[in-house]
Amino acid sequence: MCRHIACLGPEEPLGRLLVEPRHGLYRQSWAPRRQCHGTVNADGFGVGWYAQGDPVPARYRRAGPIWADASFADLARVVRSGAVLAAVRDATEGNAAGEAAAAPFGAGRWLFSHNGAVSGWPRSVAALARTLPPAELLSLEARCDSALLWAMVLNRLRSGDEPGQALADTVLEVAAAAPGSRLNLLLTGGETITATAWGDTLWYLTEPVGLPQETGSARPAGARIVVASEPYDDDPRWQEVPDRTLLSATRTDVLLTPLKDPCDDLESAPSEETGT
DSSP states (O other): OOEEEEEEEEEEEHHHHHTSSTTOHHHHTTOOSSOOSOSOOOSOEEEEEOOTTOSSOEEEEESSOGGGOHHHHHHHHHOEEEEEEEEEOOOOTTSOOSGGGSSOEEETTEEEEEEEEOTTTTGGGHHHHTTSOHHHHHTOSSSSHHHHHHHHHHHHHHTTOOHHHHHHHHHHHHHHHSTTOEEEEEEEOSSOEEEEESSSOOEEEEEEESOOOTTSOOSOSEEEEEEESSOSSOOTTOEEOOSSEEEEEOSSOEEEEEOOOHHHHHHHSOOOOOOO
16 A cells, blocks of 8 residues: 655656656556555655755645646656655555645655554554644644654654654554554655665665766766665666665665564563463
8 A cells, every 4th residue: 555755866857757667656556566455556646856955845745646637747747856755645444535644744854655554543553642742643634644653753853863763763663552564654854765664565776877076986976766665667776675674875875774573572572371
């Protein structure tokens, strides 16, 4: 359920990333190749992008399928950006519908998306919701699990956590409260991409761009990084992220850090025996 993608690199039209690839996000809305849960992502879509010199991204979101939005084709053709996050949605039963429930969610310089579902929603995470400031709960964009996850992540970011710590702690907290949840989270502030693979597919692609510097170095002048639910083409450079992993990326580097499932500790703990 849901497919999402984020990219950092040279400025390019949105359509070159989202529409033109043979198996791009546009096509993934009706024919994803690696989606394990759900089949059609027609319950909304959104794209967020950063304009040069402006740290606060723009967002374009709609409640319907991406292929039915005639305006998006024009927008994707002419809008250019070097930092993008986009998603198509397959709504989970019991979650709100509408444009407000479509990713990317945003606040300040941040864009956020969730691919997956919180098991037992909403009762399973009611206790976690009560730990948030009341104003954060009252400010949720929609009554859905993704919006609550975003509120939890944002609360940590505002408290000073680094993006990787904010995502990892949120995933581990929700996984402990709602075992079996699928928690692929995706976050960017325009200069980095942070993501988790937890219960669904996640891939990344790094591509050198530009010519080597005039110093005799063999290294390219820069790089392009794409992080996505699934590859948009058959380029052999795509790398799959192992499940239960945190990904942290810049335009030139990718770091993968294993995440420990809190349920593993419960399963491996010795059982308590009582004598008679």
